Amino acid sequence: MDTTQPNYYKWTQWLFIQLFKAGLAYRKKAPVDWCPSCKTVLADEQVIGDRCERCDAQVIQQETEQWFLRITDYAERLLKNLDWIDWSEKTKITQKNWIGKSEGAEIKFKIQNAKFEIPVFTTRPDTLFGCTYLVVAPEHPIVDNLKSKITNYKFVKDYIEKSKKKTERERISEIKEKTGVEIKGIKVVNPVNNREIPIFIADYVLIHYGTGAIMAVPCHDQRDFDFAGRYNLAMIEVIKPYSEKKELPKETSLVVSDGRFKQAYEGKGILIDSGRFNGLDSKVAKERITEWLEKKEQAKKAVYYKIRDWLISRQRYWGVPIPMIFCQKCGWQPVPEKDLPVLLPFVKNFRPKGTGKSPLATVDEFVNTTCPKCKGHAKRETDVSDTFLDSAWYFLRYPSTDFDNEPFNKKLTKKWLPVNMYIGGQEHAVLHLMYSRFITMALNDLGFVDFDEPFKKFRAHGLLTKNGAKMSKSKGNVVNPDEYYRRYGADTLRLYLMFLGPFEQGGDWQGKGIVGVKRFLDKILGLKEKIIKGNKSWAKNILVNQTIKKITDDLENLRYNTAISALMILANNFANNKEQLTLNNFKILLRLLAPFAPHLTEELWLEINYPDMKISDWNIKNSIHNKSWPKYDKKLIKKEKITLVIQVNGKVRDKIEVEADISQKQAKKLTLKREKVKRWIEGKEIKKIVFVPGKLINIVI
Numbered sequence: 001m002d003t004t005q006p007n008y009y010k011w012t013q014w015l016f017i018q019l020f021k022a023g024l025a026y027r028k029k030a031p032v033d034w035c036p037s038c039k040t041v042l043a044d045e046q047v048i049g050d051r052c053e054r055c056d057a058q059v060i061q062q063e064t065e066q067w068f069l070r071i072t073d074y075a076e077r078l079l080k081n082l083d084w085i086d087w088s089e090k091t092k093i094t095q096k097n098w099i100g101k102s103e104g105a106e107i108k109f110k111i112q113n114a115k116f117e118i119p120v121f122t123t124r125p126d127t128l129f130g131c132t133y134l135v136v137a138p139e140h141p142i143v144d145n146l147k148s149k150i151t152n153y154k155f156v157k158d159y160i161e162k163s164k165k166k167t168e169r170e171r172i173s174e175i176k177e178k179t180g181v182e183i184k185g186i187k188v189v190n191p192v193n194n195r196e197i198p199i200f201i202a203d204y205v206l207i208h209y210g211t212g213a214i215m216a217v218p219c220h221d222q223r224d225f226d227f228a229g230r231y232n233l234a235m236i237e238v239i240k241p242y243s244e245k246k247e248l249p250k251e252t253s254l255v256v257s258d259g260r261f262k263q264a265y266e267g268k269g270i271l272i273d274s275g276r277f278n279g280l281d282s283k284v285a286k287e288r289i290t291e292w293l294e295k296k297e298q299a300k301k302a303v304y305y306k307i308r309d310w311l312i313s314r315q316r317y318w319g320v321p322i323p324m325i326f327c328q329k330c331g332w333q334p335v336p337e338k339d340l341p342v343l344l345p346f347v348k349n350f351r352p353k354g355t356g357k358s359p360l361a362t363v364d365e366f367v368n369t370t371c372p373k374c375k376g377h378a379k380r381e382t383d384v385s386d387t388f389l390d391s392a393w394y395f396l397r398y399p400s401t402d403f404d405n406e407p408f409n410k411k412l413t414k415k416w417l418p419v420n421m422y423i424g425g426q427e428h429a430v431l432h433l434m435y436s437r438f439i440t441m442a443l444n445d446l447g448f449v450d451f452d453e454p455f456k457k458f459r460a461h462g463l464l465t466k467n468g469a470k471m472s473k474s475k476g477n478v479v480n481p482d483e484y485y486r487r488y489g490a491d492t493l494r495l496y497l498m499f500l501g502p503f504e505q506g507g508d509w510q511g512k513g514i515v516g517v518k519r520f521l522d523k524i525l526g527l528k529e530k531i532i533k534g535n536k537s538w539a540k541n542i543l544v545n546q547t548i549k550k551i552t553d554d555l556e557n558l559r560y561n562t563a564i565s566a567l568m569i570l571a572n573n574f575a576n577n578k579e580q581l582t583l584n585n586f587k588i589l590l591r592l593l594a595p596f597a598p599h600l601t602e603e604l605w606l607e608i609n610y611p612d613m614k615i616s617d618w619n620i621k622n623s624i625h626n627k628s629w630p631k632y633d634k635k636l637i638k639k640e641k642i643t644l645v646i647q648v649n650g651k652v653r654d655k656i657e658v659e660a661d662i663s664q665k666q667a668k669k670l671t672l673k674r675e676k677v678k679r680w681i682e683g684k685e686i687k688k689i690v691f692v693p694g695k696l697i698n699i700v701i
């Protein structure tokens with residue numbers, strides 16, 4: 001399967017059309033990130049900091065019309081399902097933060113002498129009595145709507161023009177000073193105390209989040225505090241931090257010194273200077289104040305999400321042509337499904353020119369077409385879709401690659417999906433992993449699949465470092481595995497990687513350790529020569545049974561490193577206790593080792609079982625990888641018991657039955673609980689504990 005082949009991307013186009021028909025794909029003009037080096041726009045998720053995820057160039061902001069997928073419609077479901085899907089915790093947290101749910105209220109502020117209101121979004125309605133001014137984004141409609149009332153209109157307009165030149169990232173940057181101007185001639189009223197307060201326009205408030213306007217509470221929001229300090233605006237403290245006893249307000253607040261506030265207190269606490277809400281905990285007050293204003297129709301509960309719609313169009317040559325046609329008369333029309341795929345034409349000059357248009361726009365035969373609706377002249381969309389759309393559904397195609405008449409076969413999909421276990425990089429948390437979940441949910445809603453999560457279980461693998469440092473090309477410390485592969489073989493390299501550390505945490509490549517792993521595999525080879533005759537049953541061997549259980553559990557939980565240690569212990573045990581090295585036991589060792597060292601174990605397996613077989617006669621039925629996984633005898637995995645002798649000052653006082661591998665800590669705990677021991681040590685100080693594993697413990701007082 002290859003997502004760049006027409007027999008695959010035909011279905012990616014089909015998917016786009018389904019989304020379009022469902023209203024989940026749409027065009028909109030918006031400020032978007034443009035990578036000057038890739039010469040294409042990018043989705044939010046593909047800008048890391050302010051750099052392109054692919055080429056690391058600094059992106060710039062541009063306002064253009066693009067195709068978007070409505071992932072925001074799924075924000076709540078994407079968040080909710082995180083409660084039950086079995087995924088690595090850190091991946092879930094990254095997704096949760098990216099979705100960025102904020103719960104609060106929308107509060108309406110009436111403008112004096114005008115029939116106009118400014119709604120603001122706040123997560124802290126409990127601080128409303130401390131609101132001393134309002135701030136609107138430069139793009140806010142109020143400026144043009146109330147133009148005639150604004151006495152410093154020209155001044156305000158100048159500010160708006162200036163802020164247009166800044167990118168969003170500059171605007172919200174924590175380091176840059178917050179600028180703004182007062183809108184003179186109009187004022188708003190704080191609905192809780194009817195105080196008249198000024199309105200500012202400032203570019204640290206963004207138009208497309210919340211309502212594009214905020215209520216400023218300088219004492220309890222640091223951004224507002226900085227701004228108010230600069231423009232000499234009133235500050236009212238309304239939340240006192242909890243005292244030690246929580247219910248009581250602290251006498252001195254941490255914000256005051258020399259009669260001036262030093263910084264905002266952004267935490268929760270107890271309300272003061274808030275009329276009838278004084279003394280309430282801010283968590284309670286948040287609800288009460290909202291309810292109170294709700295009754296007066298001056299507020300309503302509101303939820304906003306940080307995640308934005310997925311910008312899907314790209315101005316590259318490579319990628320799936322977006323299967324849409326624009327007709328002057330009929331508007332945007334999807335390509336009829338029978339005409340799919342819309343093939344990517346051959347283009348000689350495939351490099352994007354940076355005009356903001358895809359190289360496909362220069363291919364007239366591609367562009368010009370007829371409208372599927374009115375049959376009149378029409379033009380094709382020339383942008384291609386983000387390649388993340390290809391990978392957002394590939395797992396659905398896997399079982400159905402033989403089908404050309406449908407993207408995924410119902411029966412096969414039912415049999416194989418959703419994916420039981422998925423392993424990947426944490427760096428895909430808000431990219432591939434978020435997009436795939438969204439597409440699956442949409443297909444679920446449209447009736448194409450009957451599950452709404454693509455990957456039941458996901459585990460993020462850890463990062464491999466080199467001598468403690470992150471590997472990177474620029475640092476020149478990237479390890480090329482080929483050299484090791486040639487010197488030690490694929491199995492040794494594979495085993496070494498798995499042995500480096502817990503899979504989900506990663507490990508540190510130091511190179512030297514690989515020799516130890518090689519020695520272990522050599523030992524396995526050597527064991528083959530020492531297999532003893534006679535068929536002592538493996539079933540009685542406790543260590544063999546324990547190892548089967550351990551490896552089974554470890555594999556299930558991706559603890560490859562500890563599984564390998566257990567295999568090493570078993571191999572050593574066979575080397576040191578020759579009578580245990582029966583053919584049966586050795587075969588079990590091989591089967592347990594097979595997933596870790598597939599080549600070596602296959603070779604040994606064939607040598608043992610089919611010594612005369614020619615390699616050309618090999619059949620999958622002979623393979624060790626075709627054998628069922630060994631089972632263990634539950635009765636035999638119980639740990640061996642021993643009698644631990646308990647001494648006090650060297651004299652035997654008691655004995656207990658314990659597991660043979662009991663630790664000193666556990667032994668001490670059990671010992672100190674024994675009546676016979678307590679009698680001897682009561683009220684005395686324990687000076688020393690002597691512990692002989694598997695034999696005795698001696699308490700010295």
Ligand code: ANZ
Binds near residue numbers: 102206209214217
């Ligand atoms: C008053 C207030 C008082 C606020 C206080 C915070 C603390 P999150 O959690 O990120 O959603 N806000 C709302 N819309 C905004 C916009 N378009 N641009 C910039 N800031 C905006 O943040 C919600 C808070 O961010 C809101 O709550 C609002 O400030 C601000 F002690 O309102 B708050």
Ligand code: ZN
Binds near residue numbers: 327329331371374376
């Ligand atoms: Zn038409």
